Amino acid sequence: MSNTSSSSSADPSKNRSSIATLSGLLPFLRPYRRQFILAAIALVIAAGATLTIPYAFRQMIDMGFSKIGEGGTQGIDHVNLTFLALFGVAVILGIATAARFYMVSWIGERVTADIRNAVYAHVVTQSPEFFETTQTGEVLSRLTTDTTLIQAVVGTSISLALRNLLLFAGGLVMLFVTSPMLSSIIIVMLVLVILPIIMFGRRVRQLSRDSQDRIADASAVAGEILNAMPTVQAYTHEYIEAKRFSASVEHAFSTAMRRIRARSLLTMIAILLIFGAIVFVLWLGAHSVMQGEMSGGKLGQFILYASIVAGAIGALSEVMGEAQRAAGATERLLELMSVQSSITNPALPLAMPPSLQGQDTHGATVDFHQVVFHYPSRPDAAALSNIELSIKAGETIALVGASGAGKTTLFQLLLRFYDPQQGHVCIDGVNIKDLDLHTLRDTIGIVPQDTVIFSANALENIRYGRVDASDEEVIQAAKLAAAHEFIERLPEGYQAFLGERGVRLSGGQKQRIAIARAILKNPRLMLLDEATSALDAESERLVQQALESAMQGRTTLIIAHRLATVKRADKIIVLEHGRIVETGNHAELIAHGGVYAHLASLQFHQV
Numbered sequence: 001m002s003n004t005s006s007s008s009s010a011d012p013s014k015n016r017s018s019i020a021t022l023s024g025l026l027p028f029l030r031p032y033r034r035q036f037i038l039a040a041i042a043l044v045i046a047a048g049a050t051l052t053i054p055y056a057f058r059q060m061i062d063m064g065f066s067k068i069g070e071g072g073t074q075g076i077d078h079v080n081l082t083f084l085a086l087f088g089v090a091v092i093l094g095i096a097t098a099a100r101f102y103m104v105s106w107i108g109e110r111v112t113a114d115i116r117n118a119v120y121a122h123v124v125t126q127s128p129e130f131f132e133t134t135q136t137g138e139v140l141s142r143l144t145t146d147t148t149l150i151q152a153v154v155g156t157s158i159s160l161a162l163r164n165l166l167l168f169a170g171g172l173v174m175l176f177v178t179s180p181m182l183s184s185i186i187i188v189m190l191v192l193v194i195l196p197i198i199m200f201g202r203r204v205r206q207l208s209r210d211s212q213d214r215i216a217d218a219s220a221v222a223g224e225i226l227n228a229m230p231t232v233q234a235y236t237h238e239y240i241e242a243k244r245f246s247a248s249v250e251h252a253f254s255t256a257m258r259r260i261r262a263r264s265l266l267t268m269i270a271i272l273l274i275f276g277a278i279v280f281v282l283w284l285g286a287h288s289v290m291q292g293e294m295s296g297g298k299l300g301q302f303i304l305y306a307s308i309v310a311g312a313i314g315a316l317s318e319v320m321g322e323a324q325r326a327a328g329a330t331e332r333l334l335e336l337m338s339v340q341s342s343i344t345n346p347a348l349p350l351a352m353p354p355s356l357q358g359q360d361t362h363g364a365t366v367d368f369h370q371v372v373f374h375y376p377s378r379p380d381a382a383a384l385s386n387i388e389l390s391i392k393a394g395e396t397i398a399l400v401g402a403s404g405a406g407k408t409t410l411f412q413l414l415l416r417f418y419d420p421q422q423g424h425v426c427i428d429g430v431n432i433k434d435l436d437l438h439t440l441r442d443t444i445g446i447v448p449q450d451t452v453i454f455s456a457n458a459l460e461n462i463r464y465g466r467v468d469a470s471d472e473e474v475i476q477a478a479k480l481a482a483a484h485e486f487i488e489r490l491p492e493g494y495q496a497f498l499g500e501r502g503v504r505l506s507g508g509q510k511q512r513i514a515i516a517r518a519i520l521k522n523p524r525l526m527l528l529d530e531a532t533s534a535l536d537a538e539s540e541r542l543v544q545q546a547l548e549s550a551m552q553g554r555t556t557l558i559i560a561h562r563l564a565t566v567k568r569a570d571k572i573i574v575l576e577h578g579r580i581v582e583t584g585n586h587a588e589l590i591a592h593g594g595v596y597a598h599l600a601s602l603q604f605h606q607v
């Protein structure tokens, strides 16, 4: 199952990075400096308040209880005062702790939201090559699980760590002030304690990354299957798929258990060593009191400081575990953020030639010059070879060829989803690599075979073609695409919800929505992929009518599967194994008696 992950947990060089990876979060934390400072102030006040408690205790014991024993009222006053002071400390501690919690939680939520936005915005600009190698489930898992881990660290662990560091440092100083001798012994012990914690911490971190990877694998498996439910059920593979998912969940579970075991061990060792050391030192302290070298209050103060220091170390080891998990998550998110799209905008994009800009209804010119293209995932097989093609403004070109001949690939190159390895593609005489990607794609309308219907109503689904279009414009486009009538007949007309992935529409209806969307966009170059699936005669006629409208007044490239379409085209381009093998109109090519004549006899739907 692990092979479904494209993550780099197998790369040993990646495993060496540590909590330092968390520094990758700094750009996200920087904007919230002010909030950090406020949180830090609250933190210092709270830690300071905690550290005064043992001192107050000693006062109480040495000056209060001992004096009461000696029968003085001065002792009672002192106890009262000390308790009052203690309550004051509690008030300060409460307010400061709440303030710190509020600020730090706010930062955690804010930073996580920012990271989610940044990762998503980065992912949606990636070229198709990225989506060929990365499963959507994995990206989703990173957006949810990994960011949640980071939220835990930023929102809680950082403040816990800082608080405990302060308590540790402050407590240590106070220990020395209280009893240098006992403290020196404790320090030696601490060094012995911290070493194993660090050692185990490393292992926990590695295991935590593995664990996150396995969760991402399981999400990837689930994501793929949920998107293909009809196929899964038609093949009655529900049980097999559930088992496959279960295998990957179990794998994630056993990896998580390894992490949990390592962490349990870490906690046990830490507690054993720390408390062992404290008991030993206290034993020494008790002897000092018995021999009169130390007051009872002082030993009490020492015990409290020691427990503060011990508690701080315990908490720090917990936080280390959390931080290490978050370091794994950060590493994975930064990896995702650092992926560069193979298709980039030119530094200085050229404008479309002025004479052709604006309301020109003649369409764009298209030129392919000696184009050679291999898909990145199949570098040894040319999907297109030596394509030389010149299309005039307003022409309709039919692309024909057997399945896999390279027709769709021509579209992909025009949309600049990929760049050719050799040669270049021009629109209106400008190399599309020199155009801003949005300018280029705004020039092009596309009607794919498989229409994507978003979970929104009919109006919004068509408006996807041009988001600023008015309702009237949307309806006009629907009329041109022969979609108006069927939409009107839907229970709520244009407001009818079309369902996730358009499950409530027929194939022909979906296509007409897609055509309306493309017409609304009003592009100068239209790329149409005629459906291969046979529609009933009436649907067929309506789709044909819609396509006719879509072609009006613009340059059109159509992947043709119907005789009627190819007959109407100005020119037919015949592709075979990624090469243009014949060019001409229907009559010429039939007369030629070559590939086209053969294809025509086998492949075209007669309408």
Ligand SMILES: Nc1ncnc2c1ncn2[C@@H]1O[C@H](COP(=O)(O)OP(=O)(O)OP(=O)(O)O)[C@@H](O)[C@H]1O
Pocket: 132, 375, 376, 377, 378, 383, 401, 402, 403, 404, 405, 406, 407, 408, 409, 410
């Ligand atoms: N993303 C991809 N990665 C690798 N190879 C691909 C990819 N997409 C298509 N191909 C390959 O490139 C070749 C051309 O494919 P293309 O989709 O352009 O064919 P087509 O003529 O449109 O076929 P069809 O009519 O079946 O859609 C095929 O051999 C196909 O297997």
